Amino acid sequence: MNKNLPTLEGLACPIPLPHNQKIVLGHGSGGRMSYDLISRIFFPPFDNPILKAGDDAGVITIPNNIYDLGSKLAVSTDSHVVTPLFFPGGDIGRLAVCGTVNDIAMMGASPHYLTAGFVLEEGLDVGLLCKVVDSMRLAACEANVQIVAGDTKVVQNGKADGLYINTTGIGIIPHDVIIHGGNAQPGDVVLVSGSLGDHGIAVLAARGELNFETQIVSDVAPLNGLVSTMLATTKAIHVLRDPTRGGLATTLNEIAIQSKVGITIFEDAIPVKPAVASACEMLGFDPLYVANEGKLIAIVDKNIADELLSVMKDHPLGKDASISGVITDQPADHVTLKTTFGTTRMVDMLSGEMLPRIC
Amino acid sequence: MKFITDYRDARRVHALMDEIARTIHHPWVIMEICGGQTHSIMKYGLDQLLPDGLELVHGPGCPVCVTSIEMIDKALAIAAQPGVIFTSYGDMLRVPGSAGDLFSIRAAGGDVRVVYSSLDAVKIAQENPEQQVVFFAIGFETTAPANAMCVFHAKKLGLKNFSLLTSHVRVPPAMHTILGSVNNRVQGFLAAGHVCSVMGYWEYTPIAQKYQVPIVVTGFEPLDITHGILYVVRQLEMGTYYAENAYSRVVSYEGNQPAQKIIRQVFEDCDQTWRGIGTIPSSGWQLKSEYKDFDAVQRFQVQQIKPAESPLCIAGRILQGLNKPFDCSAFANQCNPEHPLGATMVSSEGACSAYYRYGRSQ
Numbered sequence: 259m260n261k262n263l264p265t266l267e268g269l270a271c272p273i274p275l276p277h278n279q280k281i282v283l284g285h286g287s288g289g290r291m292s293y294d295l296i297s298r299i300f301f302p303p304f305d306n307p308i309l310k311a312g313d314d315a316g317v318i319t320i321p322n323n324i325y326d327l328g329s330k331l332a333v334s335t336d337s338h339v340v341t342p343l344f345f346p347g348g349d350i351g352r353l354a355v356c357g358t359v360n361d362i363a364m365m366g367a368s369p370h371y372l373t374a375g376f377v378l379e380e381g382l383d384v385g386l387l388c389k390v391v392d393s394m395r396l397a398a399c400e401a402n403v404q405i406v407a408g409d410t411k412v413v414q415n416g417k418a419d420g421l422y423i424n425t426t427g428i429g430i431i432p433h434d435v436i437i438h439g440g441n442a443q444p445g446d447v448v449l450v451s452g453s454l455g456d457h458g459i460a461v462l463a464a465r466g467e468l469n470f471e472t473q474i475v476s477d478v479a480p481l482n483g484l485v486s487t488m489l490a491t492t493k494a495i496h497v498l499r500d501p502t503r504g505g506l507a508t509t510l511n512e513i514a515i516q517s518k519v520g521i522t523i524f525e526d527a528i529p530v531k532p533a534v535a536s537a538c539e540m541l542g543f544d545p546l547y548v549a550n551e552g553k554l555i556a557i558v559d560k561n562i563a564d565e566l567l568s569v570m571k572d573h574p575l576g577k578d579a580s581i582s583g584v585i586t587d588q589p590a591d592h593v594t595l596k597t598t599f600g601t602t603r604m605v606d607m608l609s610g611e612m613l614p615r616i617c
Numbered sequence: 618m619k620f621i622t623d624y625r626d627a628r629r630v631h632a633l634m635d636e637i638a639r640t641i642h643h644p645w646v647i648m649e650i651c652g653g654q655t656h657s658i659m660k661y662g663l664d665q666l667l668p669d670g671l672e673l674v675h676g677p678g679c680p681v682c683v684t685s686i687e688m689i690d691k692a693l694a695i696a697a698q699p700g701v702i703f704t705s706y707g708d709m710l711r712v713p714g715s716a717g718d719l720f721s722i723r724a725a726g727g728d729v730r731v732v733y734s735s736l737d738a739v740k741i742a743q744e745n746p747e748q749q750v751v752f753f754a755i756g757f758e759t760t761a762p763a764n765a766m767c768v769f770h771a772k773k774l775g776l777k778n779f780s781l782l783t784s785h786v787r788v789p790p791a792m793h794t795i796l797g798s799v800n801n802r803v804q805g806f807l808a809a810g811h812v813c814s815v816m817g818y819w820e821y822t823p824i825a826q827k828y829q830v831p832i833v834v835t836g837f838e839p840l841d842i843t844h845g846i847l848y849v850v851r852q853l854e855m856g857t858y859y860a861e862n863a864y865s866r867v868v869s870y871e872g873n874q875p876a877q878k879i880i881r882q883v884f885e886d887c888d889q890t891w892r893g894i895g896t897i898p899s900s901g902w903q904l905k906s907e908y909k910d911f912d913a914v915q916r917f918q919v920q921q922i923k924p925a926e927s928p929l930c931i932a933g934r935i936l937q938g939l940n941k942p943f944d945c946s947a948f949a950n951q952c953n954p955e956h957p958l959g960a961t962m963v964s965s966e967g968a969c970s971a972y973y974r975y976g977r978s979q
Contacts, residue, residue: 467731539621542965598627599839601662603975609954 281382286412299388300374300408303395308371308406316406318371321430328433332367334358335426343390343420345464347456347475348551351393354423356480356551357502359401363482364498364554366437366489367429372398373407375424380415390421401480403427429482434493441496442517447563448583449556451484451576452477454506455534455548463537470540474533479552484575488556491569497557500550504608507546509555510583510593511607521593523583523605546595547608557585624838625661633843634666637850644670645853646802647846648795648938650788651809652679652966653837659975661839671850674802674938675971677791677891678809680756681708681964682936685890686924688784689714692753695782695917696722696729702745704738705753706760707731711954711963715924735760735767742771742779751913754781759811761785761902762876765883768904768911780913783903786889788812789820790900795937796828803938805849807835807842810864815880817872821860829858836864883908892960893926893933930959935968942972949973 284291301310308316338354348356355372362369374394378387398405431437460476481500488495497517501509506528514521530538530545538545552575558566563581570576593605649655655675658664664673677683693714696703703719710719710731723729728748732738735752742750754764764781771779788809795803808821813834821832831852835845845863852858862868880902889901904912914920929947934940942948942961952958954973961967 597662598625599630599661599663599666600627601665603660603662606974 279384281378281380281384281387281412283380283412283414285378286410292410295410296408299384299391300410303391304398304405304408306404306406308404309408316371316373318406321370330367330431332362332365332429332431333426334361335424336361337422337424339419339422340461341419342461342464343386345461345476347460348478349390349393350421350423351390352397353478353551354425355394355397355401355403356478358425358427359397359403359480359482360500360551360554362427362429363480363485364437364500365429365431366435366485366495366498367431368486369401369403369427369429369482371406371428372403373409373426374405375409376411377418377422377424378410378412379418379420380412382420387421390423397480401482432489435489435495437495437498439497439499439513439516442513442519442521442557442585443496444519444585444587445560446496446557446585447560447581448510448521448523448585449558449563449567449570450506450529450580450582451481451554451556451570452552452578453529453531453534454501454550454553455530455538455545457551458505458548459534459537461549462541470537472533472537474531474537477550477552479575481552481554481575484554484570484573487569487573488566491566492558492562494559494562495556495566496559497555499555501553501555502551503549505545505547505549506555507544507593507605508607510605513555513557514593515591517585518590520586520589520591521583522586523593523595525595525597527580527582529578529580529582546605560584621838624836624840626840630663630666630839630843633840633847634668637671637843637847638668640847640850640854641668641671642854644672645804645850646672646674646938647805647807647849648674648676648803649807649835649842650676650678650792651807651811651837652676652682652964652968652971653811654678654807654809654835654842655968656966656971657837657839657842659971662975663839663842667846671846673846674941675935675968676795676806676938677894677936678757678788678812679936679961679964679966679968680760680786681712682932682960682967683786683891683894684709684712684755684784684960685892686714686926687890687922688755688782689718690922690924691914691919692719692782693717693722694919694922695751695913696727697725698917700748702728702730702741702748702750703753704730704732704741704750706733706755708964708966709753709755711957712960713957713963735764736770739767739771739774739776739779742776743774746778748778749916750779751917752779752781754783754785757786757788757809757812758816758880759809759814761880761884762815762873765879768883768908769879771911772908780911780916781904782913783884784889785884785902786891787900787902789824790897791891791894792821792824794894794897794900796824796830798937800939803830805830805853806832807845807849808832808860810834810836810841810868813864813868813872815873815876817870818860818862818868819870819872825858825860831858832860834860834862834864834868836867891936893930893936895933927958932959932961932969935961942969945969
């Protein structure tokens, strides 16, 4: 490393790179520039001995509880692509950590480790990259996970949209937790942890293409804390899912198909903030299909639903939770909605891209 | 939102439904003209609350659905050309032409952009003087004033790189076609509130008189629609037939005069081809001769395009109220939102799309 450069104390953004304030192709060459990028931009914030060993793979000492009879590993990977990179309530870094942490948590697992793969576009501002990395550090702290391995590639200007991040997560499922999409049972109750559509509308507004402004901020947050509180209350949770792209409607349809059950939701028990409802009204969207990044659906035994609801409401990420639906045996594979008028309609999966209507 | 939620009040809707049930003594067939109304009816399940004997059929008022396949093919041909930025309202991107849709043009490298306002397309033209910017100006009377305004504005700015692919349609000629058909079943109409907010409802008085059908200007929220149905049923039961307004918070008899003025300034009547229905005389608007420089069909020389429609699709019959989507053998089989055979499966105002999204399990 260049000895003339100042030693870094904590995270000072932007961290000067010896060669450039913009990412150049050389940063992905695997040579000194790559080494500088990694040791100055990524190592300090993600500081942990596994990463800092600097070997080809992060080496994890297997935690003791993995030896519990029946414990399992949960592994999930997700590539994160978002425009704009920063939006009210979050950024691509926070999204990349929370997205994978949540996928792990939705199996009832406690996430422990993440890997992070970066695809950087030539010309990306190093200061911006620092901000994203620092946001990942904060989110990882919040979720109590460590980033233990990483990779960086640089592609030519124009070949990527600034920055893409892939994260892979590893978590441990306790032996007495059985949570998966095929486990919803007729008679179960559907709990939703809070208001729907905040993330999708916040990002859409931040893009600026549609010329509308909103005070809505993204709900992007790690849900593993909420999940562990819920699991401490009961193990009778049958399904957990985070309704990300495609929203509540698409997620429930997936569960209905996986579990071969019907799902009925109640229109007046689905939490949607008035500002989100207004934006959707204006744009011709349905909040049931808008993305969330900090909400979960829990399908649980009805006998435990009220107690679990009150536990969720006591958690900051579940304070607006509600009982929003029930699992039925018919019509199998379908989601229906009871309207406030007492009528019933089908709730289908999202088809293609959500498009603003014409008039 | 409060202003809207008041019109979704279940107690009030049920009270009006009870009133309809008390009023009705005969079976009637009512057509809601506008696809936005069709979607409200299906989304809120209002059809499930109607008394027996009262049937709603779905009209041609979906601008995306009735835009001719020939026009879609022209759009695809223009959008595929290098140096073109093709702008459109979102719904149109998924509408199938003879071979593909605007999404497929975009995937193949075409610059196709969704805009919320036609004036945004003018702005794109100003910002990209080296490129040709085309706006797909479709729709009923509702979108016509803004589309007229964008050409007016572009002319004032002296823009040479902006043009309009125009396919405007008007509601009253379509009503004449439906009511004049030997197969007609429609006995009363819910007129489209948004169209009437621009045009007023003076055009409907002679239609109501000629064909002896009640026509009630109706809004889009559940309470508005129930209100409109009640007015039509009352007229049908009393044997009266006149144009009536159940959407007075938005619509006046004369309509929006400045909006009508800009339409007349920029557009003139023309025969128009309606997808699935055919050509209806004087049912559309085209650019007047003084605005012909802004006509994309001439600028890009796409007059000769000849399209092919799927033989399975019965959208034309559905749009005339002769069939329902469930009557179609392709519905939810070969035809679905991912692979639509006709535009009625595509648009957020299309009847087939409404049935697919909200009503398939019934």
